[in-house]
Amino acid sequence: MAKTLQSTEEKVKPFRLVKYFTFTSLIVIFSGTIVLSILNTHWARTMQREESEKYALLLIENLNHQIFLQFAIPVVLKYGGISLREREQFERLDKVVRSTLHSFKVEMVNIYDMEETISYSFDKSLIGKKNYGGTAFKKALLGETVSKQVQAGNVIEFLLGIPKESRIITFAPYRAERPLSALSGPVLGVIEIVQDISDEYKMIFRFQIDVIITSTIVMTVLFLVLIFVVKRGEGIIQKRTQEKLRLEEALSRSKHMSSLGEMVSGISHEIRNPLGIIRSSAELLKKKVISIDPANTIPDIIVEESGRLNNIITDFLNFAKPKRPDFAKCHVEEILEKNIKYLSSQTEEQGYSIKKTHEDDLPAVMADFDMLYQAFLNLLINSIQAMPNGGNISIIISSIKKAVLVLIEDEGEGIPKDLSEKIWDPFFTTKEKGTGLGLVIVKNIIEAHQGSIELETRSNGGVRVKIKLPENQER
Template sequence: MSNFKLISAPEPPSSKKTASPSESFTLVKYFTFSSLVLMFIGAIILSTLHSHLVRNLLIQKSEEYGKLLVENLNHQIFMQFLLPVYFQYGQIQLKDPEQFQRMDAVIRNTLHSFHPDMVNIYDLDNIISYSFNTEIVGEKNLGGTGYQKAMKGESTTSFVQIGNMWEILFRFPRVTRITTFAPLRMEDATASLSGPIIGVVEIVQNVSDDYRKIFRLQLLVILTSSLVMGILFLILRTIVKKGERIIEERNQEQLRLKEEVNQNRHLSALGEMTATISHEIRNPLGIIRSSAELLQKKLNRLDPGNTIAQVIVEESTRMNAIITDFLTYARPRSMAPVPCHPNDILQKNKLFLLQELENDNFDLQIYCAPKVPEITADPALLYQAFLNLILNAMQAMPQGGKIRISILNDPGRIHIIFEDSGPGVPETILTKIREPFFTTKEKGTGLGLGIVDKILVAHGGSMDISNRQEGGARVKITLPSASPDPTGEDRSHGNHTHR
């Protein structure tokens, strides 16, 4: 026996580790989500700053509005109240109901379109001489610092918000008022308010409605930003999920290909070893078988009841079949493709197995759809592949049963479907059934389906194994079809054949 060594294929040289696509995508995902969160926070901050700017603008405009209102009121009081009353009564006394009503009419007529919340007029002693609220007329020292500054000729405006802590915190108070204190002066001959101070006027404007509009605007901006960011988040999430799924599928495919390459490398080395061993065993096995056959002939004459030689012949024949399977799987012969028709090959399979089919109570039916074209293949290899599948179906039904083979046509390919009425393939081994040397039979190499698979792959085809819903196994073979027969001959003859 010649020497042989099993040498593993060399591992590829290690390269510098780089970031995998999934790691790079994870970084992009986190960066994108972080950017989205920052954009959302930035939108909230911008909306808050915008609302704050609008509030400041409202206060500024209210201050200017209050000053203009005071100047107009000062002029109307001087022209329509102070002068006429002084010339009529010789003195100004708002305690006089008639003078108070005249003052009230002048102020209300002047401010009726401006809707102030409150108007108070203080005299030089910080006593309220006039007010919309008649109950506080005569009260003293209610002007505070605003009154003191107005007596010095300085106009002031204060911003007052009324509400609980949360309302103030979220800038949504129940009441918002702007109070303006301004000096009340005598006019000179040029109608300029530069004369002596004769009192202080306080005007309170209620801007709660304007403030609510600002708050609603701010809320609308925040909600719009949240909605836009939410939509962007959903779109981004969908894209990320799809990207993750694609990357995961690619990783799985790469892992599958890597495992397949490693398995092929291993099987290649194992096949070389198996082929060498099988070749070395076959020669002495042939000598053993021929010697046993000669011994059997002599024993038949001398001792007809002795079966030792017959057992040696049978076991040698079985072992030779196993070695043939090993060699076929390890070193499949080269293809000799010619135009052929699957129906013709299957009919030969049936003819070869006809006696066994009848003896073991099998019903084999072959159906070929009309106008199934020829294929370019090696008839001998397909004969072997089809024979293995039919034998597998027969072995799955020891008591006999039905086997149906259908040949169907698809554009550019044909399907050959093997179905049996046996128990089917257990789900636990369905994914392992094609692995080399895997078998559930007491006798067998586990290479039958592996040989079929290699033959189909060599022809550019594929095999799918599943269970039928009504029971039994189903093997679907797909092969590329050749161009239609130029003679137009229908090769579906005998498309219904029975045992």
């Protein structure tokens, strides 16, 4: 009885420890979430202000362009000068400004002359006022773009980060434009744009509240789940059992792949012998058929398909029983040059271009020439097959950190994200004709040379293969 009680107490102690740890973790995580939400809100406000400033600058650039082309030039040509006191000219400018800023969220636009007098404004009561722009006007007159934020509200609103009013005021020079030139002309005045971002700040605040409420709900649910898990230790046992089963399954799969490799090797050898007889017989038959029926292509088809089947068998054998490299000093650029020459007849006829560039005096590598030739050939053929309508293949060879780096890039469709993890699986292929062993064999060859291989989709389309081989490594 005492022993059972002691055993129960020993079980309760870990449970209490986990429960206390759960409470502490909940408080820490919740506090961290609140801090992160506050920081995120601050970052969001900062980003909102920066985006508003960029937005204002783009609006001013567009407004400057439209005013100069649609107002300044036509008015000067028609009247010989600009005088906004003339009602017709003012209305024309007002129409250009409002049509340019139509549908954009702009509260106020002021246009100053060189004497800091407001010549145009959405608020007509401001027209004619002087010295209204301050320091920002002077900086804009010198060619700078100046933005400032103006807020209004009570103390509580400021503490919560939701002032009653929040505006971004941007001053930028108004310049003459030079036709057919990227250079800006002289400063003719200053444009001031006022944006009301109060609603955006309130939206950010509402988002912060939503994050806090959501975090509270999630933390509460998480706490209940953790308590439930702690009370039911069977969950841990079940996970351990599942992990054991997963390891056993992985071991079984590994044994299966090993058995499959041995079976494939045996079957491939058995097939290769009669296949050789079929091919040689087809070649003899072809010689006899030519004299009787020159148009008959059946022997050619038999020879071609026999060759394709032989290549498949070779892939199976290379996968089942990888060859041990016969290391010797060789140069990667020479191997790739041989690959390019071998493929030249095919690439020229089908519209492919393979360009190879490399550094001078590249170091040699200790490698098996024939095995690397096969690996590079497989990769180049993959690149060609990825571009059925022709395209460019780029090969770049360089030396980095006691290794030779080879980059092979094509202009195909790239690798879909959902298949990026499967491309190295044996027998996985997306081609109508293929064994799914090409990349596996390439990877085995590269790793047999203590190298590495990576495949990635380029940002502008196509695949980039990155291969690293150690230089002059003794074995």
